[in-house]
Amino acid sequence: MGRMSAPTVEAVRAELVNVMDPEIRRPITELNMVRSVEVEPGGLVVVGVDLTTAGCPLKDTITRDVTNVVGAIDGVSGVRVDMGVMTEEQRKELRTMLRGGVAEPEIPFAKPGSLTRIYAVTSGKGGVGKSSVTANLAAAMAADGLKVGVVDADIYGFSIPRMLGVEHPPTKVDDMILPPVAHDVKVISIGMFTQNGRPVVWRGPMLHRALQQFLSDVFWGDLDVLLLDLPPGTGDIAISVAQMLPNSEILVVTTPQVAAAEVAQRAGIIAEQTRQHVVGVVENMSWLEQPDGTRVELFGSGGGERVATELGGALGYEVPLLAQVPIELALREGGDSGVPLVLRESGSPAAQALLALSRSLSHRARGLAGRSLGISPVGR
Structure with missing residues (x-):
């Protein structure tokens, strides 16, 4: 039997289309990263690849x-x-190619033709599990095949990188930032640019600028869903989100406790002034299920329903209670380990509630307000 002939350069280049850049999620051939292909006698193939930066963490x-x-x-x-x-x-x-031919950074999600659905996850106070809900929503949506990004906009209390298991820092291509990817979710957080254990001590203008850079300087690509993990309350970041992303919708997270519900209601009422839409309420830590099937309501009951009802009355439209998520040890463990509950124990009651929430948000009909329909008037 004769020796198999060596492949052609064209055949090698054709197969390199199947190699994706791990951060940009496009073929390296499309990104002009393949510098050269040489086929030596005997079948040795030498592929020259140019990285975006010398310190590319995914080389x-x-x-x-x-x-x-x-x-x-x-x-x-x-x-x-x-x-x-x-x-x-x-x-x-x-950079120019990734920005669609535009050399300068801009916020792609604010364009009238953007089809990315944007959810700003907020709460009235800290400690209600807002970041846990965000991380699990992102992982669940990505597992369902959606292209998902998360902005950790909780500048002072960032926790999303740990909860999603981000293992390496962003890559910078001059003034463009390529976000790290974890569980098929693109993630950016101020925690990726600070020293471990050091607090962020910024005032309003700095917070606004940081959020603006997260939205414009980061290459997000074509996203189906963008989730923003907001800090608790109705401060600078919440106002900046409304200004920069007027098409964003608000998802309010609370616990069953009456005191927490009262504060969460204020976080949703901001939509009346910012003209955003409140998509619904999530009640976290709803109960602790016992081995015999009974439930212990550690934080009381009815908080989520109360917030939904009060917001609906104040805003003039129905605000549904979208999910009640029970307390589970595995939910906390998933946040600490970087593997969200919906990926590690998808059959648990809390995971099932979060998966149902993810699918309800993913499958909502999109409005056409502000979007180009691609049609032109015809003269009679």
Whole structure:
């Protein structure tokens, strides 16, 4: 039997289309990262790849994926990946391409034609599990095949990176930030830019600027859903979100406790002034289920229903109680380990409540207000 002939350069390039950049989520060929392809006698293939930055944290992942894809081609006896770094001109071209031909940063979600659904997850006070709800919603939506991003807008009390298990910092391409991806969710947080254990001591203008950079300088790509984990209350960030993302909707998180419900109601009422829509209420820590099936209502009952009813009366439209999430040890453990409950124990009552919430938000009909319909008037 004769020796198998070596593959052509064209055949190798055709297969490299299947290698995705782990951060940008597009083929490395489309991003012009493949500098060269050489096929040496005997079937050794040498692929030159230019990274966006020299310190790209995922270069090992790209090397592995190129090796696996090219190594599977008939006639290839070995693969060598030669890493390089993009020139300043290449990075400029990449930034412009990713921004759709626009050189300067802008907030893509604020454009009239944007189809990204935006949920600002808020609460009246801290400690009600707002970040846990956000992290699990993001993971559940991504597991259902949606393209999801999360902005950890709780500048002082950021916790989303840990809850979603983010393992490496963002990559910067000059003035563009490529967000890390965890559980197929793109994530950005001020916690990725601060030293461990150091607090963020900023006032209003700095908070506004940080949020603006998260929305405009970060390359989010084409998202189906963007979740914002807001700080508790109705301060600067909540107002800035309404200004920058007027099409965002508010999801209010509370506990059954009357005191927490009263404060949560105020967080939702802000929609009356900002002209945002309150999509619904989530009651967290609703009860603790016992081994015999009985429920212990540690924080009382009725808080979520009360918030929904009061908000509906104040805003003039129905605000539903979308979910009641029971207390579970695994929910806390998932937040500490970086593997959300909906991924580690999807059959538990709390996970089922969060999955149902995710699907109800994902499948809501989208309004057409402010969106281009792609039609033009025709003269009679």
